[in-house]
Amino acid sequence: MIIDFRSDTVTKPTPHMLEAMQSAKIGDDVFGEDPTVNALELFSAQLFEKEAALLCPSGTMTNQIAIKCHTQPAEEVICDRQSHIYQYEGGGIAFNAGCQVKLIEGNRGRINADQVEQAINPDDIHKAKTTLVSLENTSNRGGGSCYDVKEIQKIKAVCEKNNLKLHLDGARLFNALVARKESAPGYGKLFDSISICLSKSLGAPVGSLLLGKKDFIQKARRIRKIFGGGMRQAGYLAAAGLYALNNNINRLQEDHKHAKYIAGLLQKADFVNNMLPVETNIIIFEVKPDLKARDITENLKAKNILAIPISERQIRFVFHLDITPKMVDYTGEVIQQL
Numbered sequence: 001m002i003i004d005f006r007s008d009t010v011t012k013p014t015p016h017m018l019e020a021m022q023s024a025k026i027g028d029d030v031f032g033e034d035p036t037v038n039a040l041e042l043f044s045a046q047l048f049e050k051e052a053a054l055l056c057p058s059g060t061m062t063n064q065i066a067i068k069c070h071t072q073p074a075e076e077v078i079c080d081r082q083s084h085i086y087q088y089e090g091g092g093i094a095f096n097a098g099c100q101v102k103l104i105e106g107n108r109g110r111i112n113a114d115q116v117e118q119a120i121n122p123d124d125i126h127k128a129k130t131t132l133v134s135l136e137n138t139s140n141r142g143g144g145s146c147y148d149v150k151e152i153q154k155i156k157a158v159c160e161k162n163n164l165k166l167h168l169d170g171a172r173l174f175n176a177l178v179a180r181k182e183s184a185p186g187y188g189k190l191f192d193s194i195s196i197c198l199s200k201s202l203g204a205p206v207g208s209l210l211l212g213k214k215d216f217i218q219k220a221r222r223i224r225k226i227f228g229g230g231m232r233q234a235g236y237l238a239a240a241g242l243y244a245l246n247n248n249i250n251r252l253q254e255d256h257k258h259a260k261y262i263a264g265l266l267q268k269a270d271f272v273n274n275m276l277p278v279e280t281n282i283i284i285f286e287v288k289p290d291l292k293a294r295d296i297t298e299n300l301k302a303k304n305i306l307a308i309p310i311s312e313r314q315i316r317f318v319f320h321l322d323i324t325p326k327m328v329d330y331t332g333e334v335i336q337q338l
């Protein structure tokens with residue numbers, strides 16, 4: 001038995017999800033004729049009280065489409081230095097949208113309204129025109145940290161005052177909603193566009209959704225085609241997504257509980273130095289100065305436990321649907337003996 005904490009993307013569809021996929025009604029979605037894709041787009045839009053939604057192959061693509069739709073080349077996007085759109089999307093902001101970024105040093109991946117206001121360029125021909133602010137909730141590099149919704153409201157006010165669009169990279173938004181007991185429509189109201197992943201902790205094999213106004217999603221549909229992301233009988237994937245949204249949101253609490261339990265044991269372990277506060281399903285910690293992250297992950301691997309060394313001295317554990325209580329107990333025992 002391998003216990004895989006490398007990412008919440010490693011989950012495999014359960015028998016029930018596979019059943020839903022197999023019995024899905026399908027059609028050609030590029031013609032707009034896949035009933036299950038249409039149902040998923042409608043369902044997710046209604047969940048957030050947005051006008052429309054678009055199913056895409058990946059979270060990277062939903063983010064990149066959103067950035068492309070909100071901007072013109074040579075404009076500037078404000079985001080945290082640790083954000084996925086800057087760190088892990090292959091330079092896509094420059095490649096796909098022709099834009100540059102203004103990076104902010106936030107607090108565990110979260111930026112605040114004052115920082116946003118100060119980062120906006122003046123109306124000066126030497127400066128790139130600031131047009132978009134992008135937030136990430138939960139923050140991946142921030143160790144699954146959650147925004148305080150009051151701060152987002154302040155950021156939105158700054159955006160409205162300065163005529164900026166506001167995008168949310170909500171790859172793990174449901175983890176934040178469950179942890180903070182907040183509502184999806186509350187988030188729908190705050191953002192011009194939201195991207196959510198069905199293939200992260202919700203357990204679907206593939207798929208992300210982009211949510212927004214009708215005309216925005218119409219434009220996004222065109223950009224998705226240009227990016228090569230128009231899919232044909234995608235209803236099989238949409239069925240998995242619908243199953244995930246209907247069944248796998250509330251259970252995220254379990255992942256959070258598991259993460260807190262293992263975090264508590266890690267904090268007592270000899271090899272652990274600093275740990276980011278654990279708010280959701282991610283643990284990020286630093287190993288003691290004389291140690292290397294890779295040596296610890298190799299020791300864990302010898303005991304069938306997989307975790308990622310995300311830097312020389314940092315290790316990440318991510319909890320998800322395929323981590324059972326038994327696996328958590330075993331991992332706890334291993335950590336105490338390591």
Ligand SMILES: *Cc1c(COP(=O)(O)O)cnc(C)c1O
Nearest residue numbers: 058059060061084136140169171
């Ligand atoms: C995983 C992730 C994405 C999208 O990743 P894909 O692998 O392209 O689906 C986007 N943003 C954040 C914060 C993520 O963690």
